[in-house]
Amino acid sequence: MTRSMTAFARQEAEHSWGSLIWEIRSVNHRYLEPHLRMPESLRELEGSLREQLRKKLSRGKVECTLRFHPEAQAQQLTVNSEFAKELIAAADEVAALSLSGNTQPMNPLDVLRWPGVLQDAQIDMDQVKAEALKLFGRALDDLIAGREREGAELNALIEQRLVSISEIVVEVRSKLPQILQAQRDNLRSRLEELKEDLDEGRLEQEMVMLAQKADVDEEMDRLNTHVLEVRRVLKQKGPIGRRLDFLMQELNREANTLSSKSIVADTTQCAVELKVLIEQMREQIQNIE
Template identity: 35%
Template sequence: MTLKSMTGFARTDGTHEQTRWFWEIRSVNGKSLDLRLRLPVGLERLEPRVRARCQEQLVRGNCTLSLAVKRDVGQMEIRLNEAALSEALAVAEQAQKQTLLEPAKLDTLLGMRGVVEVAEPEESEEQREALAEALLAGLSEALDQLVAARIAEGKRLEDVIGAQLSAIDGLVSQASAAMTRQPELMAARLREQIAKLDEAGASLDPERLHQEALLLAAKADIQEELDRLTAHVAAARDLIAEGQPAGRKLEFLAQEFNREANTTCSKAAEIEISRIGLELKSVIDQLREQVQNIE
């Protein structure tokens, strides 16, 4: 099983008796699962069941779910509100007397709010539940599409992250090889500085110089950082291989990668390791951007 992205889109439609419906789901990055539902008036009762279905298949991401429902016009009942029409007519006649303008036309009166009412036919509880089941079945289909889209995007991200982990592994190997030169370079630099001090007539304690040389060597030793970077690469690969939601753990590992790279740069005693440290930071920054998309 591959990683899943948090980015995806799905759209399904269907019909139930005289009702046609459309589900649309959009998903983007999020720290947790944030569901935003847009349900038509009269179908708000579906919200708990919709949320439960989503939580069964999604772990993280900001998801917006929209449901549109269209009823067959032939099933609608159009009613004339006679009381509202009488009031509208009386107001129109009064206005006509005061302004001496032509009286309001019938289509104008019928267009006033409340004069003509459109009512849906009464439904039994069984009919409402049958429609709800059809809508939820359509939601499940949309969620299946969304998960498939997130898996496809996750496969692409897995390839990218795998290449970045390999790049980090390679840079760690380069740093290990370059590190073997550090003691020699530090000793040569220290001898050069001592020679300059001798020329200046400075009096130096050999024992103290030996202690300072050991201290400098210890401060410049990056083996511990390189070992941790190698361990982090292995841990990241294990997380990917598990096929479980790993976004949060990968984000934490990316922070640890960055910490070790920073320490490596600060300890670098020669240009080659400084260069490798900067390349590490660049690759790790790219890794951090990618793992933020993982569920």
């Protein structure tokens, strides 16, 4: 299923000890680039959160913000004494190794600033962390659903332009015999106007060169092949954006060749219309995962 890289999700949960709010925003990006913002007391969840993102998303710049609002009666602070002792002992051990001989005790304020030393007295932080992970999962599922809905819209827009490209290919093919005949008649008339001996061999040689220059059957075949490939890729599961971007380059290459081989305004106009359609698809594909 086609997924966009642009979406937004928000999930909120109320508990006796407070509330949690997750907001996730994602925009297009060449790779998966997550940015996590959360309270320091919940920072240790970062590894698990990044793992969830890697499992469910492949591309996009993803900004995840967690807000934790404890209930007023649960906002008293207590010191995690065991952790503080371990921190001070580690600081003393490092200070003892100092070549300068500086063994001043660790500043108490520095100890208190260390994440995990101060805790909410009446809150089970393990429960808060578990709920935060669960809520993140729901928010991430909402984000993916939003990306899929927008992806379906992008799919429809691309399909419209693929139909237009196929119609242009049919139009060019139908006009080519008349174009070549008109050019043949024009060349013959110009030679006759010169009142010179008409060398049939030279005339045929000129017509062969003209036909070779105007022969775009190969380009038309490749355009049709690329259109079929784009449709096939759009039905695939998983990330498809880079593959589609490559196919846009190939479609544009054929449109440029058609333009360079054009001998009348009609085919030039068709080449211009092809380039416009391809560019419109390319812009949409930049948002596809």
